[in-house]
Amino acid sequence: MAVSVKGDSADPMVDPNVIPLVDIMLVLLIIFIITIPVMTHAVKIDLPRDNPNPPAEPPPVVNIYVEFDGTLMWNQSTIDRADLEGYIAVENVRDPQPEVHVDAHRRVPYYYVADVIFALQRGGLQKVGFVPASP
Numbered sequence: 001m002a003v004s005v006k007g008d009s010a011d012p013m014v015d016p017n018v019i020p021l022v023d024i025m026l027v028l029l030i031i032f033i034i035t036i037p038v039m040t041h042a043v044k045i046d047l048p049r050d051n052p053n054p055p056a057e058p059p060p061v062v063n064i065y066v067e068f069d070g071t072l073m074w075n076q077s078t079i080d081r082a083d084l085e086g087y088i089a090v091e092n093v094r095d096p097q098p099e100v101h102v103d104a105h106r107r108v109p110y111y112y113v114a115d116v117i118f119a120l121q122r123g124g125l126q127k128v129g130f131v132p133a134s135p
Helices: 019-035 081-092 110-123
Strands: 061-066 072-074 077-079 099-104 128-130
Touching: 061 110, 072 081, 077 081, 081 110, 099 110, 110 128
Parallel strands: 061 099, 099 128
Antiparallel strands: 061 072, 072 077
């Protein structure tokens, strides 16, 4: 409510009445709080269990490099593409299974790398990763 200092002013005081607006906004806020369901989407994730007895030594690492022309390097030694599955079968029976790091030349066609990945998958090796390209 406004108070006039001048005493006899003939002009009516025009103040917007905001109380109904605030009441409506509070009612709408309560309606939205009640009607919007609480989002409880749960995603089931199978987390690995902690191993109380970690291995004494880290698993061996196998480095596979795919050259530009599709030539394969197995731990810095050149191998034939037909012999790849034999090498994978030998590594698959090791305990613990080795980590396989796949690296490729920048301009190698993708199907050469995909062929190596599919061969590793068919061979049953579980720990396969890509070596990031150095800038």
